[in-house]
Amino acid sequence: MAKYRQIYEQLAEQMRNGVLEAESKLPSETELMHTYEASRGTVRKALDLLQEHGYVRKHHGKGVFVLRREQIEFQFNGIVSFSEVYASMLGRSIQTTVASFEEIEAPPWLAERMDLKPGTAMYRVERVRNFDGENVILDVNYFVKDLVPGLTKQIAERSIYEYVERELGLQISYAKRKIAAEDVTALDRMRLDLHDYEYVIVITNDTFLYEGRQFEYTESRHRLDKFQFSDVARR
Amino acid sequence: MAKYRQIYEQLAEQMRNGVLEAESKLPSETELMHTYEASRGTVRKALDLLQEHGYVRKHHGKGVFVLRREQIEFQFNGIVSFSEVYASMLGRSIQTTVASFEEIEAPPWLAERMDLKPGTAMYRVERVRNFDGENVILDVNYFVKDLVPGLTKQIAERSIYEYVERELGLQISYAKRKIAAEDVTALDRMRLDLHDYEYVIVITNDTFLYEGRQFEYTESRHRLDKFQFSDVARR
DNA sequence: AAGTTTAACTTATATAGACGAGTCGTGTCA
DNA sequence: TGACACGACTCGTCTATATAAGTTAAACTT
Numbered sequence A, B: 001m002a003k004y005r006q007i008y009e010q011l012a013e014q015m016r017n018g019v020l021e022a023e024s025k026l027p028s029e030t031e032l033m034h035t036y037e038a039s040r041g042t043v044r045k046a047l048d049l050l051q052e053h054g055y056v057r058k059h060h061g062k063g064v065f066v067l068r069r070e071q072i073e074f075q076f077n078g079i080v081s082f083s084e085v086y087a088s089m090l091g092r093s094i095q096t097t098v099a100s101f102e103e104i105e106a107p108p109w110l111a112e113r114m115d116l117k118p119g120t121a122m123y124r125v126e127r128v129r130n131f132d133g134e135n136v137i138l139d140v141n142y143f144v145k146d147l148v149p150g151l152t153k154q155i156a157e158r159s160i161y162e163y164v165e166r167e168l169g170l171q172i173s174y175a176k177r178k179i180a181a182e183d184v185t186a187l188d189r190m191r192l193d194l195h196d197y198e199y200v201i202v203i204t205n206d207t208f209l210y211e212g213r214q215f216e217y218t219e220s221r222h223r224l225d226k227f228q229f230s231d232v233a234r235r
Numbered sequence C: 001a002a003g004t005t006t007a008a009c010t011t012a013t014a015t016a017g018a019c020g021a022g023t024c025g026t027g028t029c030a
Numbered sequence D: 001t002g003a004c005a006c007g008a009c010t011c012g013t014c015t016a017t018a019t020a021a022g023t024t025a026a027a028c029t030t
Helices: A003-016 A029-036 A040-052 A069-073 A082-090 A108-114 A153-157 A160-167 A186-191 B003-016 B029-036 B040-052 B082-090 B108-114 B153-157 B160-167 B186-191
Strands: A056-059 A063-066 A095-105 A121-131 A134-144 A172-183 A199-209 A214-223 A228-234 B056-059 B063-066 B095-105 B121-131 B134-144 B172-183 B199-209 B214-223 B228-234
Touching: A003 A029, A003 A040, A029 A040, A040 A056, A040 A063, A095 A153, A108 A134, A108 A214, A134 A186, A153 A160, B003 B029, B003 B040, B029 B040, B040 B056, B040 B063, B095 B153, B108 B134, B108 B214, B134 B186, B153 B160, B160 B172
Parallel strands: none
Antiparallel strands: A056 A063, A095 A121, A121 A134, A134 A214, A172 A199, A172 B228, A199 A214, A228 B172, B056 B063, B095 B121, B121 B134, B134 B214, B172 B199, B199 B214
């Protein structure tokens, strides 16, 4: 492993287990050079990484300061599926059922949205999330077949993202999300236990690979009372 | 301005206006050294920044490649007030009225939430956002008086964040957000033009300074049909 | 006592050079 | 023809050194 990464790991570990206390000042770059027997550039690279990951804050002329634990825990506020957050948040698990799994040709609205040729081969997956005996979330995923080959209903029942990243080795770069309330549709009524709710909260999600190609479009439709979204925005 | 920042700006500009085309390969570090008369370290720092901001993708052994425009536009996914996004998104402006401005002592629920001593002096501000003649958003802010001294109704009518950052020089580190639907309250009915909507979308926002202290808690209450939240999550 | 200068610390920027490591095409050899 | 070695190119890491710029406190001046 690269030397600056080792320094990063060691310092990060010391902050996680409290050897380096929150609010305290780290040794200066010169001191760290000696303790780790590294050049200043290498030490600085480790410190930059620590700051990037939310462990410390550098202050020109003053020093490098350890941030509070609270801030550290949220260091990876990346792309997570909402049902996962949901499950971990409420401490109970969610039952997922694949309600529909089909191969389709991209309809015009989707081709336009994803910048694809109309008729591109896609997978379309409907998954229903059941929580405490009620169907409260409907996820509709569209995947570009060429980019996610070999997707099956069985995989969809577990975690599609695991398959995409671990099995296929695709690297996800970023996702655009939009959240808004929408009128309930016929599909919502069919799949979900809606009671009297007339609206659903819809999260649309466009996910892109590193090369810049979009491989997924998803709509996650939540019953009003079971919707929650948490987020940490860092400056 | 720092030299690596200048190089960054020039390259970024060339990518935005299409001089450097998407998917194309940037000149090698050695070439850039000569064109910008800089050392390799400086050129690399500019390239790292470009990658961090989503302009390019570096490939060990191959080169640095320009990403597609789409990815560039969303480079800043920081903390922005929702009304700002709202206004820029719809291309029209929002009228803000300060409906209430008072100094209070932190009630127990707030003291607990913000980890303050009960009775801490606070400002409480209610602001109503009017869009196309209808009051559709109600913002209720609570600020710690010690951390945001000298706040006035006049300032609240403009931008409180500007005051906090520019005038007071406070550095905002991160914000925790939560979005959920809630039943309409009496206050909502009083301040907003709710029509028949029985629910509002509530964004709660806890904002922290670099030292880790929380200086603000805000609830932003949106009429269902006027709520929208956009976001880009980067890995 | 109050303001100013200075010195000593901190991090930030820039340079130059060396070597490591991944990629790709070309030429050689079997 | 096919496998392999090599060279030339790319970015990645590390070192060493110099100078700039922000911060702080002590020393100095008024």
